[in-house]
Amino acid sequence: MTAQFKKDVYVGLSAPNKHLPSKYFYDKEGDALFVEIMHLPEYYLTRAEMDIFENQTDGIIKALQLSPDLYFELIELGAGDGLKTKRLLHLLDQRGYKFDYFPVDISQNALDKLEADLKSELPGVSVIKKQGDYFQILASLKEIKKPKVILFLGSNIGNMPDEVATQFIYDLGSNLHPGDKLLLGADLIKPASIVLPAYNDSKGVTAAFNYNLLTRINRELGADFDIGNFRHQPEYTEQEGVARSFLVSQTDQTVRIKSLDKSFDFKKGERIETEVSRKYNDEVIHKIIGGTDFKISHKLSDGNNYFANYILER
Numbered sequence: 001m002t003a004q005f006k007k008d009v010y011v012g013l014s015a016p017n018k019h020l021p022s023k024y025f026y027d028k029e030g031d032a033l034f035v036e037i038m039h040l041p042e043y044y045l046t047r048a049e050m051d052i053f054e055n056q057t058d059g060i061i062k063a064l065q066l067s068p069d070l071y072f073e074l075i076e077l078g079a080g081d082g083l084k085t086k087r088l089l090h091l092l093d094q095r096g097y098k099f100d101y102f103p104v105d106i107s108q109n110a111l112d113k114l115e116a117d118l119k120s121e122l123p124g125v126s127v128i129k130k131q132g133d134y135f136q137i138l139a140s141l142k143e144i145k146k147p148k149v150i151l152f153l154g155s156n157i158g159n160m161p162d163e164v165a166t167q168f169i170y171d172l173g174s175n176l177h178p179g180d181k182l183l184l185g186a187d188l189i190k191p192a193s194i195v196l197p198a199y200n201d202s203k204g205v206t207a208a209f210n211y212n213l214l215t216r217i218n219r220e221l222g223a224d225f226d227i228g229n230f231r232h233q234p235e236y237t238e239q240e241g242v243a244r245s246f247l248v249s250q251t252d253q254t255v256r257i258k259s260l261d262k263s264f265d266f267k268k269g270e271r272i273e274t275e276v277s278r279k280y281n282d283e284v285i286h287k288i289i290g291g292t293d294f295k296i297s298h299k300l301s302d303g304n305n306y307f308a309n310y311i312l313e314r
């Protein structure tokens, strides 16, 4: 982990357009800040997807073409607190569907908590937690010949460039069988007046989330970033449908990173790109899944049409 982190920071800060991978946001502080983000009034994504899981649970079950006499596996990639999924689990359980729920996450802590919650809230549901790499886990589940439903919610796909998303979905498909389903959460393209505040909230939680990346580099790689010398800057163009976050250097400065034995110069106004959050429409989704074995079978949107859950069939 540290070796890869060192390499990614080295490569990203040495590039002419400096960038850092957004996956490194999620250390202990970053996880807590992201939970806070999900509760912010400006961060509509979580509530919009929750609206679908709360008000169209029946529609989801119909679209997944499940039947009560067919035992299936429900696998959630990046389960986190499982708040949305609990709505679905509840209705499936109530209606007597037979299935196992496999929450997959990199955080053992999140999995333990989710398992404990489910044990008390939905004691009838079989929960098999899996900690680790998504694809290693899917490969290990491939021999189970039951029909599978994969959940990949929250527009987590949005951090991937489209080519990477295509590869990711292709790789998911190669671990599944024909007829298996992928329920993909996707934030929809909409005006900047709605998207931008979600990445620039008035309480400054998203800014803190962004700065935490530098704090993490300071702590784990022995760097001397002065956080006060950088400013959080989000951007979004509706035309392109992509939100990006940057850290902008407020002054000419040099930052030393001890574990890389290297210094990096920043000009005043120079930016580090720290996150890409893609937004979608049917055309973009079609383009992405074009190179995979999947077809769109259904689409469910929230009341505001901010967010969609696409159901893809292999």
Ligand code: AVJ
Residues within 6 Å of the ligand: 037, 045, 154, 155, 156, 158, 159, 198, 199, 206, 209, 275, 276, 277
């Ligand atoms: C977890 C990747 C969906 O891009 O909206 C929230 C992460 N970044 N605020 C997103 C995030 C800043 C989030 N995803």
